[in-house]
Amino acid sequence: xxxxxxxxxxxxxxxxxxxxxxxxxxxxxxxxxxxxxxxxxxxxxxxxxxxxxxxxxxxxxxxxxxxxxxxxxxxxxxxxxxxxxxxxxxxxxxxxxxxxxxxxxxxxxxxxxxxxxxxxxxxxxxxxxxxxxxxxxxxxxxxxxxxxxxxxxxxxxxxxxxxxxxxxxxxxxxxxxxxxxxxxxxxxxxxxxxxxxxxxxxxxxxxxxxxxxxxxxxxxxxxxxxxxxxxxxxxxxxxxxxxxxxxxxxxxxxxxxxxxxxxxxxxxxxxxxxxxxxxxxxxxxxxxxxxxxxxxxxxxxxxxxxxxxxxxxxxxxxxxxxxxxxxxxxxxxxxxxxxxxxxxxxxxxxxxxxxxxxxxxxxxxxxxxxxxxxxxxxxxxxxxxxxxxxxxxxxxxxxxxxxxxxxxxxxxxxxxxxxxxxxxxxxxxxxxxxxxxxxxxxxxxxxxxxxxxxxxxxxxxxxxxxxxxxxxxxxxxxxxxxxxxxxxxxxxxxxxxxxxxxxxxxxxxxxxxxxxxxxxxxxxxxxxxxxxxxxxxxxxxxxxxxxxxxxxxxxxxxxxxxxxxxxxxxxxxxxxxxxxxxxxxxxxxxxxxxxxxxxxxxxxxxxxxxxxxxxxxxxxxxxxxxxxxxxxxxxxxxxxxxxx
Numbered sequence: 001x002x003x004x005x006x007x008x009x010x011x012x013x014x015x016x017x018x019x020x021x022x023x024x025x026x027x028x029x030x031x032x033x034x035x036x037x038x039x040x041x042x043x044x045x046x047x048x049x050x051x052x053x054x055x056x057x058x059x060x061x062x063x064x065x066x067x068x069x070x071x072x073x074x075x076x077x078x079x080x081x082x083x084x085x086x087x088x089x090x091x092x093x094x095x096x097x098x099x100x101x102x103x104x105x106x107x108x109x110x111x112x113x114x115x116x117x118x119x120x121x122x123x124x125x126x127x128x129x130x131x132x133x134x135x136x137x138x139x140x141x142x143x144x145x146x147x148x149x150x151x152x153x154x155x156x157x158x159x160x161x162x163x164x165x166x167x168x169x170x171x172x173x174x175x176x177x178x179x180x181x182x183x184x185x186x187x188x189x190x191x192x193x194x195x196x197x198x199x200x201x202x203x204x205x206x207x208x209x210x211x212x213x214x215x216x217x218x219x220x221x222x223x224x225x226x227x228x229x230x231x232x233x234x235x236x237x238x239x240x241x242x243x244x245x246x247x248x249x250x251x252x253x254x255x256x257x258x259x260x261x262x263x264x265x266x267x268x269x270x271x272x273x274x275x276x277x278x279x280x281x282x283x284x285x286x287x288x289x290x291x292x293x294x295x296x297x298x299x300x301x302x303x304x305x306x307x308x309x310x311x312x313x314x315x316x317x318x319x320x321x322x323x324x325x326x327x328x329x330x331x332x333x334x335x336x337x338x339x340x341x342x343x344x345x346x347x348x349x350x351x352x353x354x355x356x357x358x359x360x361x362x363x364x365x366x367x368x369x370x371x372x373x374x375x376x377x378x379x380x381x382x383x384x385x386x387x388x389x390x391x392x393x394x395x396x397x398x399x400x401x402x403x404x405x406x407x408x409x410x411x412x413x414x415x416x417x418x419x420x421x422x423x424x425x426x427x428x429x430x431x432x433x434x435x436x437x438x439x440x441x442x443x444x445x446x447x448x449x450x451x452x453x454x455x456x457x458x459x460x461x462x463x464x465x466x467x468x469x470x471x472x473x474x475x476x477x478x479x480x481x482x483x484x485x486x487x488x489x490x491x492x493x494x495x496x497x498x499x500x501x502x503x504x505x506x507x508x509x510x511x512x513x514x515x516x517x518x519x520x521x522x523x524x525x526x527x528x529x530x531x532x533x534x535x536x537x538x539x540x541x542x543x544x545x546x547x548x549x550x551x552x553x554x555x556x557x558x559x560x561x562x563x564x565x566x567x568x569x570x571x572x573x574x575x576x577x578x579x580x581x582x583x584x585x586x587x588x589x590x591x592x593x594x595x596x597x598x599x600x601x602x603x604x605x606x607x608x609x610x611x612x613x614x615x616x617x618x619x620x621x622x623x624x625x626x627x628x629x630x631x632x633x634x635x636x637x638x639x640x641x642x643x644x
Contacts, residue, residue, distance in 0.1 A: 536579045580615065
């Protein structure tokens with residue numbers, strides 16, 4: 001895209017202010033592919049995706065005035081497309097779903113790297129994008145869907161080029177984390193896969209742009225007019241008798257058309273729902289899977305069973321699952337159960353089918369697989385989703401399984417938090433933390449201390465994501481900090497909270513760190529430990545991008561002085577020692593300590609650093625050389641003993 005092309009706000013203003021329909025057509029042309037591809041990934045069907053796309057642009061026409069301040073509309077359209085597609089899905093499936101599902105359970109129970117990455121992430125991509133903050137999602141869509149350069153993105157968003165690059169990098173990593181949580185193991189090809197595959201989305205609109213835009217303009221005009229506006233307009237026009245017949249007729253015709261459009265949509269939705277109910281009932285009665293969507297063709301079960309790992313057949317299968325109905329998913333699980341494959345392969349195929357079924361009814365998933373809770377199936381994720389929907393019932397189910405011993409580890413020495421029960425407790429405590437922190441603490445206190453520490457440690461990643469993606473005023477940050485304080489020994493509390501400090505990029509973001517410390521009501525000791533971890537992260541991140549300088553270190557020390565003036569040298573040494581385990585390495589980090597010694601005339605940082613740092617055998621010679629710079633003979637001798 002050329003940088004001279006009109007921006008989204010300019011096109012909106014042109015349409016709203018001058019009633020120039022080509023401006024709205026240009027917006028539709030710019031985003032039709034994104035909207036249609038997003039809707040299809042969500043609902044899995046071209047016709048439904050086309051309807052969702054049309055409704056999305058109708059919503060744009062209706063809400064255009066409230067969107068003129070948006071620098072880019074990609075994020076809003078992406079979110080709206082997901083919502084419209086999900087709404088259409090619900091209309092066609094939600095009636096009698098649970099009753100039929102339970103009945104079905106009773107009667108049926110007994111390539112290229114970038115392309116491969118795209119096929120694997122497609123089923124969960126839009127949920128992962130929707131889970132990002134508005135700023136992160138917008139940056140990714142501008143970069144990968146509209147293929148703007150970093151400079152063009154900076155101009156669009158009104159920020160510096162460096163800030164735009166930082167936002168893109170950070171958003172990409174956050175998206176990678178959310179994809180991993182959804183079972184997609186992304187690699188370094190994530191950016192390439194997004195760039196190449198989003199480009200294909202640009203051609204994905206099922207309907208011509210002119211049709212989408214014209215319908216959206218017409219529907220948006222009718223819906224924004226409203227009944228009271230129509231009546232007011234008619235009353236005003238009564239003063240001009242020569243205009244009454246044609247104009248009033250046009251207004252009433254427009255209102256009638258809008259009413260009939262919505263009536264027809266509702267009728268089509270009811271008809272679709274009825275067809276789905278009949279299909280599910282038929283599947284339940286015959287215990288045979290329904291014919292899959294005609295465009296996909298049959299699943300080649302023989303190839304799927306013979307394939308190893310995450311090959312093209314499994315990726316195709318995963319994509320197909322996203323478009324299956326309730327009955328098709330149940331029938332698919334039955335067919336998987338009948339396959340002659342290894343347990344590992346069976347678990348792979350079942351896991352793929354369980355994921356979309358969990359979105360429909362997690363309770364059924366857990367009850368159906370209740371005798372396989374120790375296996376590597378995505379059942380903890382299903383349980384967490386169930387707890388979010390029906391907390392009381394989910395807790396009762398889990399407690400019953402614990403009492404029956406269904407979640408006990410088969411390994412006698414398994415005391416480190418990897419017990420099957422803890423995977424379920426992890427999700428439950430996370431849900432309780434947001435709704436009832438006291439109940440979360442009681443739940444955690446019933447777990448043995450060693451397992452408790454491991455479970456809390458596993459939750460730190462969740463809390464880091466919340467710090468990065470939610471307002472810092474959210475109570476769950478303080479709730480988690482209090483959980484750590486009440487459930488762990490004192491010596492583990494500050495290190496655990498330090499692990500929750502987000503990976504900010506530079507010392508300029510220290511105010512964010514201080515804001516986080518204020519929210520969790522950190523003690524002075526906790527602030528020191530967390531500041532050291534923050535500093536280590538800064539050095540590590542900078543070391544991966546550019547040379548870390550003495551100025552960087554001095555800036556960090558300035559922040560340390562605000563937290564604990566008497567501990568600046570110790571905090572500096574600990575931060576440097578921790579950073580050695582990152583990307584920066586011992587030679588460079590120790591060089592910073594030496595530079596600081598030479599400029600300050602003090603051995604304090606270098607000596608403390610050498611006393612606590614862990615280094616490999618290959619760096620011991622350098623360690624001995626640096627120890628020779630310590631002026632205190634007694635201290636120098638003790639340090640040298642470490643490197644012999």
